[in-house]
Amino acid sequence: MVELDAASLTTRELNRRIKDLAAAGQDAVVVNPAARHNIAVGVLQPCRIRVEGSVGYYSASMLDGPEIEIEGNAGWGLGENLMSGRISLSRDAGASVAASMRGGEVYVGGNAGARAGISMKGGTLLVGGDSGFLTGFMMQKGRIIVCGDAGDAVGDSMYEGIIYVAGSYGSLGSDATVEEASEEELLDVWGTLERHGIGERPHFTKIVSAKRLYHLDSLERLEKAAV
Amino acid sequence: MCGVSGIFHKKATPGRPAPIGRDLVRMLDSMAHRGRDSTGFTVAGESTEADLIVRLRADGEGPEETAARVRDAVSRLGAVVVSLDAQGDFIRLFLNYEGEVPELAGALYDMPEIEIHSMGRSSEVVKDVGTATDVDARHGLGFLRGTHGIGHVRLATESIVDINHAHPFWAYPFPDVTVVHNGQLTNYHKMKRKYEDAGHRFQTHNDSELIAVYLADKMANGKTLEGSLRASLEDLDGTFTYLVSTRDGMGCAKDRWSAKPLVAMETDDVVAVASEEVALRSVFDEEIARTEPQEAEVMTWSS
Numbered sequence: 001m002v003e004l005d006a007a008s009l010t011t012r013e014l015n016r017r018i019k020d021l022a023a024a025g026q027d028a029v030v031v032n033p034a035a036r037h038n039i040a041v042g043v044l045q046p047c048r049i050r051v052e053g054s055v056g057y058y059s060a061s062m063l064d065g066p067e068i069e070i071e072g073n074a075g076w077g078l079g080e081n082l083m084s085g086r087i088s089l090s091r092d093a094g095a096s097v098a099a100s101m102r103g104g105e106v107y108v109g110g111n112a113g114a115r116a117g118i119s120m121k122g123g124t125l126l127v128g129g130d131s132g133f134l135t136g137f138m139m140q141k142g143r144i145i146v147c148g149d150a151g152d153a154v155g156d157s158m159y160e161g162i163i164y165v166a167g168s169y170g171s172l173g174s175d176a177t178v179e180e181a182s183e184e185e186l187l188d189v190w191g192t193l194e195r196h197g198i199g200e201r202p203h204f205t206k207i208v209s210a211k212r213l214y215h216l217d218s219l220e221r222l223e224k225a226a227v
Numbered sequence: 228m229c230g231v232s233g234i235f236h237k238k239a240t241p242g243r244p245a246p247i248g249r250d251l252v253r254m255l256d257s258m259a260h261r262g263r264d265s266t267g268f269t270v271a272g273e274s275t276e277a278d279l280i281v282r283l284r285a286d287g288e289g290p291e292e293t294a295a296r297v298r299d300a301v302s303r304l305g306a307v308v309v310s311l312d313a314q315g316d317f318i319r320l321f322l323n324y325e326g327e328v329p330e331l332a333g334a335l336y337d338m339p340e341i342e343i344h345s346m347g348r349s350s351e352v353v354k355d356v357g358t359a360t361d362v363d364a365r366h367g368l369g370f371l372r373g374t375h376g377i378g379h380v381r382l383a384t385e386s387i388v389d390i391n392h393a394h395p396f397w398a399y400p401f402p403d404v405t406v407v408h409n410g411q412l413t414n415y416h417k418m419k420r421k422y423e424d425a426g427h428r429f430q431t432h433n434d435s436e437l438i439a440v441y442l443a444d445k446m447a448n449g450k451t452l453e454g455s456l457r458a459s460l461e462d463l464d465g466t467f468t469y470l471v472s473t474r475d476g477m478g479c480a481k482d483r484w485s486a487k488p489l490v491a492m493e494t495d496d497v498v499a500v501a502s503e504e505v506a507l508r509s510v511f512d513e514e515i516a517r518t519e520p521q522e523a524e525v526m527t528w529s530s
Contacts, residue, residue, distance in 0.1 A: 036505060091516070
C-alpha cells in the first residue's frame with residue numbers, strides 16, 4: 001500500500017501515480033484530497049484505492065475495474081460512466097452520482113443529490129440515505145436502490161431498469177409506474193444491502209417505466225449480435 | 228459556469244468583526260476554475276462611524292476630477308464627506324447623511340460615466356476583473372472585517388465582461404442589499420420592463436441585477452428576507468442559485484430544477500455556503516458534515 005499526499009501533487013500527477021500503482025499491482029491510499037475535483041479518474045484495471053477525505057466533482061469517474069473507498073463527501077458526478085468495479089462513499093454525494101454508469105456498483109453511505117443515476121445504463125447504485133429530485137432520470141438499464149426517501153419525479157422518462165425505494169417518494173416522474181416486487185427480487189436487493197453492512201430488510205416500492213413514452217430498440221450492440 | 232460563496236460569522240458584531248474579506252478571498256480563490264472573468268465581494272456588518280459607505284467607479288477621467296464631481300454632487304444634497312479614497316477609477320466614500328438614500332443614489336446615478344457599485348449603512352461591494360488574488364492585491368480586500376459577506380467568480384454568459392457587470396449586484400437604490408448569482412433568468416426582460424414601467428432605473432444589462440432589485444423591493448414592502456426568497460422561487464424563471472446579503476442577514480435560494488450547485492457547512496460559530504465543497508474546505512480545516520440544499524430550497528441567517 002502506497003500513500004499519496006494530494007496536497008503535494010497536481011491532480012494530473014496524482015492520477016498518473018494511481019495508474020502506475022495499479023499497473024504494478026499495488027494499492028493506493030490518497031490523503032488530503034480536500035474536496036478537489038477529478039481524483040482517481042480513468043483507471044482501467046482492477047486495483048484498490050482508498051481516499052481519506054472528501055472529493056470534488058467527477059471523482060472516481062471513467063473507471064473500469066478498481067475498488068475505491070472514499071471516506072467523506074463527493075461533489076457532482078461521482079462514479080460517472082463506471083464500467084466495472086466498486087465505489088463506496090461514506091457520506092453524501094452531490095448531484096448526478098453514477099451518471100451513465102454501465103456496470104459495477106456505486107454505494108453512497110449518506111444522501112445523494114438531484115438526478116442520482118441519471119441515464120444509467122447498467123450496474124447498481126445503492127443509496128443508504130435519501131436521494132434527491134429526479135432520481136433515475138432517463139435511466140436505461142440497471143438498478144437504483146434507495147434505502148431512505150426519494151424526492152420528486154422518481155424515474156422521470158426512464159426507458160428500462162428498476163428503482164427500489166424503501167421510504168417514501170415525493171412523486172413519480174413522467175412515464176414511471178409502480179410495480180409489485182417479487183420475493184426473489186427483494187431477496188436479491190436485501191443481499192446487496194447485506195454486503196454493505198445494512199442488516200435491515202425493508203419492503204421496497206419498485207418503480208419501472210410504463211413504456212408509453214418511447215419506442216426504441218433497447219438492445220446494446222453486443223446483445224443484438226447475440227440475438 | 229460562475230461560482231458563489233457566502234460566509235456568516237454568528238458571533239461576530241460590527242464591534243467585534245470577523246475577517247470576512249480574508250475568508251471570501253480564500254473561498255473564491257479555490258473556485259477560480261469556475262470563472263476568471265471577474266471577481267467580486269460584499270463585506271457586510273462593518274463597523275463605521277459614518278452613516279453611509281458608498282463604492283463607485285468612474286470611467287475615463289482622473290481620480291481627482293471624479294472626486295471633485297462626487298464631493299460636489301453629494302454636498303448639494305446635504306451629505307458630509309467623512310472620507311474619500313480614490314484608487315484609479317474606484318472611489319470609496321464615507322458619508323454622514325440624514326436624508327433619504329434613494330435621493331442621494333439618484334443624484335449619483337445621474338452623473339455621467341459613474342457607476343454605483345454599492346451604497347450601504349454597513350456594507351460595501353468591491354468588484355474588479357481578474358481572480359480573487361488579483362482583486363485582493365488591487366483593493367486590499369483581506370483587511371475588510373464584518374459579520375458576513377458574499378462573493379462571486381464570473382464566467383460571463385449573459386452580458387459583457389467588464390467591471391460594472393461583475394457580481395455582486397447592488398439593488399439600486401436600496402441600501403445594503405446585494406446579490407451574487409449562478410445561472411440565467413429566462414423572464415429577465417419581462418420582469419425588468421415591469422420594474423421600469425413602475426419608474427425603476429437599472430444600472431446594467433445583467434439579469435442578476437434584477438434579482439437584487441426584486442428582493443430589495445419585496446423587503447421594502449414588508450416581506451421578510453425568507454419570505455422574499457420564497458416568493459422569488461415562483462416569480463423568477465430559469466436556473467439559479469443565488470446568495471443575498473442584507474444589512475444584518477444572508478440568504479440563499481435554489482431554483483426548482485436544482486440546476487446549479489450549492490453546499491453548506493455550519494458550526495456553532497460559522498456558516499459557509501459555496502458552489503463547491505473545495506471552497507468550504509478553504510475556511511474549515513477539518514472534515515465536517517456538509518449539507519446540499521435541494522430544489523426550491525431557501526436558507527437564511529441573520530444576526
